[in-house]
Amino acid sequence: AHNWAVREARGELVIVLDSDDALVPPALERLRYHWESIPDGERRAYAGLSPNSVDQNGRLVGRPFPRDVMDTDLREMYYRHGLKGDKLPCYRTDVLLAHPFPEGVKGVLIPESVVWFRIARRYRLRFINEQLRVYYMDQPSLLRGSAPARHAVGRRLMYLIRLNEDLEYLKHAPLLFLRMAANYSRYCFHAGVALRDQVGMLGPACARWLWLLTAPAGRLLYQADRWRDKLDRPAVHAAGRGDRARD
Numbered sequence: 001a002h003n004w005a006v007r008e009a010r011g012e013l014v015i016v017l018d019s020d021d022a023l024v025p026p027a028l029e030r031l032r033y034h035w036e037s038i039p040d041g042e043r044r045a046y047a048g049l050s051p052n053s054v055d056q057n058g059r060l061v062g063r064p065f066p067r068d069v070m071d072t073d074l075r076e077m078y079y080r081h082g083l084k085g086d087k088l089p090c091y092r093t094d095v096l097l098a099h100p101f102p103e104g105v106k107g108v109l110i111p112e113s114v115v116w117f118r119i120a121r122r123y124r125l126r127f128i129n130e131q132l133r134v135y136y137m138d139q140p141s142l143l144r145g146s147a148p149a150r151h152a153v154g155r156r157l158m159y160l161i162r163l164n165e166d167l168e169y170l171k172h173a174p175l176l177f178l179r180m181a182a183n184y185s186r187y188c189f190h191a192g193v194a195l196r197d198q199v200g201m202l203g204p205a206c207a208r209w210l211w212l213l214t215a216p217a218g219r220l221l222y223q224a225d226r227w228r229d230k231l232d233r234p235a236v237h238a239a240g241r242g243d244r245a246r247d
Helices: 002-008 027-036 040-045 074-080 093-098 113-120 148-165 174-190 195-200 205-246
Strands: 013-015 021-023 046-055 069-072 090-092 124-135
Touching: 002 093, 013 027, 013 093, 027 046, 027 124, 040 046, 069 074, 074 113, 074 124, 090 093, 113 148, 148 174, 148 205, 174 195, 174 205, 195 205
Parallel strands: 046 124
Antiparallel strands: 013 090, 021 124, 046 090, 069 124
16 A cells, blocks of 8 residues: 555655554644755755654654754664654655565565665655654554564564664664564564574574574564463454344
């Protein structure tokens, strides 16, 4: 759906809004102001803009950026500056066309960072400490509360890309990379990927060592997911019978 929308877009920028998102009234005006404040000759180095979000009660989602206006790439912001919380993605249409989401992947979820982090290898963003998006955290979602196995293929892909392409930031966020390696193994187990294939898909030697250190933890996380899923199933089935009875 995202790829189709980008192909149909005729504007210079695309704002990515999900069903639980809204824009504050001056958002479009402020986005245009910040985009046009980048000099024409420098704009080709930027993929777009990233302002802050608030929840439905007006509270900031995650952390503010270190400066009110900050030009850097997403990987730097994430690994070196500790980016937290959902922000508003506003990207150049031509950049999104050149970096489509993978299609034909089993499951519902392809994490946005699969695309955003690859774009960050070539382009920077202008990060803005203005709250231009409302994120309604109490709304129904296709993703919230669903079993991890349902999105295992997309999440495995996300962690695989991070471990293969972002290890230059290992010294800045070693614990984060250990968690990513454990989750890579976790979702590989959910997706039915054998151990030899898990390690075989990792290119850098350091990524393989991280996998070796954390694979036991990944297995435990996988087993815990399955245990929770079994506990949740009777409640889901009971709710389904009640719905049919009411119908």
